[in-house]
Amino acid sequence: MREQESRAPERAPGARLALLLRRWWEEAGSATGGARPTQQALAARLGIDQTTLSRYLNPKHPLNAPPRVVEALHAQLRAPAAELEPARALCRAALEESGRQRPAGGRTATGHVERPGATPGADDSTGTAPTGAGDAVRAGGNGGWGRSRSRRLLPVLPASAVVLSFVAGIAVHALVAPVRGVPADGVPGAFRVSESPYEWPLLRMKKEDQYTRARALQHLLNAHGYKVRTDGFFGAETRDAVMDFQRKHHLVSDGKAGRDTWPELVKTVGPGSSGYMVLAVQELLDNVGQGGTVVSGQYTAVTADDMRFFQRTHHLPVTGRADPDTWLALLVRQRPPAGAPAYQRSTGMPPSPSA
The missing domain is CATH 1.10.101.10 (PGBD-like superfamily/PGBD)
Incomplete structure (x- = not known):
């Protein structure tokens, strides 16, 4: 595996990262004499599914592992400390490369959707270009279309503003309204404004290891x-x-x-x-x-x-x-x-x- 890494300087950063991560997994346990974890067990520890982990460890069909997963794999597999920073650098390079090669209609490196035909430099979340750049493109190519679309939008804007104000009011009320019937610190008339979604676990005496x-x-x-x-x-x-x-x-x-x-x-x-x-x-x-x-x-x-x-x-x-x-x-x-x-x-x- 180390020979494959050394012979593959021309490989894409994502494939080189996958080779490194796979070697960490294959060599896990050899230094301490312990057992190497299965991919299923390792995926469970990382909080991801096994198919995704397999793609992270496959240099032929790699899936760019995010920085958190790279660092977690390094810790879980007890990989050499000196290899963490090179792995981070490969991770950054792979993410940058995926951003340069993002396909039309796919997702960018930041996770935004890029629509087919969208203006370069456009906001991925809306498909519209920033002020200035988009106006220049439309004026040079189809300025009438841009003006007619603006006229169609004018009657809609006041109604949209009313709806947004109403929704915002509901959201603010939900945030600041007290939770009725739950006293804060035992003070009559006082209430907590939020409650944890969790409940404290119950532990009791058992023979089994807990x-x-x-x-x-x-x-x-x-x-x-x-x-x-x-x-x-x-x-x-x-x-x-x-x-x-x-x-x-x-x-x-x-x-x-x-x-x-x-x-x-x-x-x-x-x-x-x-x-x-x-x-x-x-x-x-x-x-x-x-x-x-x-x-x-x-x-x-x-x-x-x-x-x-x-x-x-x-x-x-x-x-x-x-x-x-x-x-x-x-x-x-x-x-x-x-x-x-x-x-x-x-x-x-x-x-x-x-x-």
């Missing part, structure tokens, strides 16, 4: 002074810690982590934070399908960048910090592991908690 959500719960308990194993297994030790936490915070002491317990456990963390709370955030970020996040317990600039990407993707305020709404979205968006988690493969037994 993976990242349970590990995050155990990190959070440790952040509040408890000493529980961060192994993903919600056993008696974790249940007893949850019950004690609930008693201290005047909650129903049932040993289950649900909609009342999670908000008391999580705290806002961001750049400069460290410890168990950060470990929980990083565990969750590492398992949402956007590429690997280093789980170190230190909220670094890289962690903040990963957080901002997650927030943009899920329509949250892009702050780079983990506030309660972001915690909630992270917990809901967790993915099941494609195989046995690393902490199970390494020792065969759940590890003890680390600082």
Whole structure:
């Protein structure tokens, strides 16, 4: 595969990028002795379908992989660090080339539709040229058509303005109108103006490994002074810690982590934070399908960048910090592991908690 890359300087950037991505996939696991992930499992981690991933890895029929997917593949496949920047450069070149070669009636590199016969330099979303350029073309070729179309549009404009004003009024009202019946912070007569579309997950004692959500719960308990194993297994030790936490915070002491317990456990963390709370955030970020996040317990600039990407993707305020709404979205968006988690493969037994 490396020989094919070195012998193909004349290949298009998209094909060269596909060769590089395919080599990352084929060599994944060889350095560590682990198993290479299947394309199906890898596509699930990236949040794309398997057919699309196959096109990204096929130099004969490549599909230009976007920067996010290139970076996520690099992290998921643990490719050499020195190859990330060349892959980014190939990605940019492939996107630029696709923009130069966009077909009539197809989509441009930015995703806008270009209509057949549209004036060069036109706004792709409307098919009309910018002021000046379009007028010159029409005046030189078919000025009468341009004037007659303007006359036909004149009676329509006032009616369109009325409709747009009405729709805008409805939209503004929907944004500022309170959600009736939902008190804000328990203050009578006050209401929240928005509600999260998510619900806090319910975790309870089970024999099965509950993976990242349970590990995050155990990190959070440790952040509040408890000493529980961060192994993903919600056993008696974790249940007893949850019950004690609930008693201290005047909650129903049932040993289950649900909609009342999670908000008391999580705290806002961001750049400069460290410890168990950060470990929980990083565990969750590492398992949402956007590429690997280093789980170190230190909220670094890289962690903040990963957080901002997650927030943009899920329509949250892009702050780079983990506030309660972001915690909630992270917990809901967790993915099941494609195989046995690393902490199970390494020792065969759940590890003890680390600082």
